[in-house]
Amino acid sequence: MDPRRFSYASQTVEEMMMIEERKGPWTSEEDLKLINCISMRGPAHWTYLARSAGLKRTGKSCRLRWLNYLHPDLKRGNLTLQEQLLILHLHSHLGNRWSKIAQHLPGRTDNEIKNYFRTRVQKLAKQLKWDVNSSQFRHAMRYYWLPTLADQVQASSAQSSMAQPTTSSNQFTDYLPLTGLGPVDSDSKSGSLEAQVSPASDLTCPCDVMGYNWMDGFQQDGPIIGPMSPACSIDGYYELEGLDGHILDEESSDIWSTTYF
DNA sequence: AATTCAGACAACCGCTTGCTG
DNA sequence: GCAGCAAGCGGTTGTCTGAAT
Numbered sequence: 585m586d587p588r589r590f591s592y593a594s595q596t597v598e599e600m601m602m603i604e605e606r607k608g609p610w611t612s613e614e615d616l617k618l619i620n621c622i623s624m625r626g627p628a629h630w631t632y633l634a635r636s637a638g639l640k641r642t643g644k645s646c647r648l649r650w651l652n653y654l655h656p657d658l659k660r661g662n663l664t665l666q667e668q669l670l671i672l673h674l675h676s677h678l679g680n681r682w683s684k685i686a687q688h689l690p691g692r693t694d695n696e697i698k699n700y701f702r703t704r705v706q707k708l709a710k711q712l713k714w715d716v717n718s719s720q721f722r723h724a725m726r727y728y729w730l731p732t733l734a735d736q737v738q739a740s741s742a743q744s745s746m747a748q749p750t751t752s753s754n755q756f757t758d759y760l761p762l763t764g765l766g767p768v769d770s771d772s773k774s775g776s777l778e779a780q781v782s783p784a785s786d787l788t789c790p791c792d793v794m795g796y797n798w799m800d801g802f803q804q805d806g807p808i809i810g811p812m813s814p815a816c817s818i819d820g821y822y823e824l825e826g827l828d829g830h831i832l833d834e835e836s837s838d839i840w841s842t843t844y845f
Numbered sequence: 846a847a848t849t850c851a852g853a854c855a856a857c858c859g860c861t862t863g864c865t866g
Numbered sequence: 867g868c869a870g871c872a873a874g875c876g877g878t879t880g881t882c883t884g885a886a887t
Contacts, residue, residue, distance in 0.1 A: 609855070609881070631872075647873075648856065683875060698876075707852090713851055 606640040610649055613640055618646055622755055652693045659691030663700055665740065669733045671697055672705070676726045 621637035632644030682694035709716040
């Protein structure tokens, strides 16, 4: 049905304009109204939905609240190491196309990923006094941090399999190796099969990253060689149990249609 | 205990895209 | 082809919370 044929709950445009628009944080009452309305009418025609739910919010605001907070398929809690690894990898190839990146992380929103990147990764870039979009930073990301994170995922997987030989879980014990990360949250201890990380920074700022001349190691054509970790092979691939992080074309995301974890 | 500050994340804003008549 | 609209997207801002003083 064409949403423009809706009669917006018998209100004229003028009447709708006179309704004082509510902004700011959502209340649980508003959430409930929105959920109820969506359960009856489905998540579409947001302007109409907002009116019929009796909300003094824009359709846009309702859509965002649903997609970023209320949607039942959303994951809660900190990003796992695997998810961080995937975000960094995808960002190094796709850039700031957050929705595209989010498509590869079920249950995570573009907003969440964008916030993660801005607060953690851009903070690191600031510390290094590098532009986050510079080839220098992208190179360090691709050939140092990504393999380092991959190592951590592997290490945590190995550690947990030794600690809990009867399960396939790779959850961490209290602390991750190498980075001195904080304790995991209670949810991850109680059943997550994925490595959880603390809200603290997960990207180290080691001296070998600072000291290495990344531009010298940069080649426009052919393989790019930098100070890789053991998990990263020379041809620009890094490998990980259950994860095959190929270097992919800027525009091609077909390769990501496979399952990673 | 009160205040300040920084980090995290929810929400908003403005622009773009895609669809329909 | 054009106009009007909803939805999608990315950048930015606002708010909350916990740590530090």
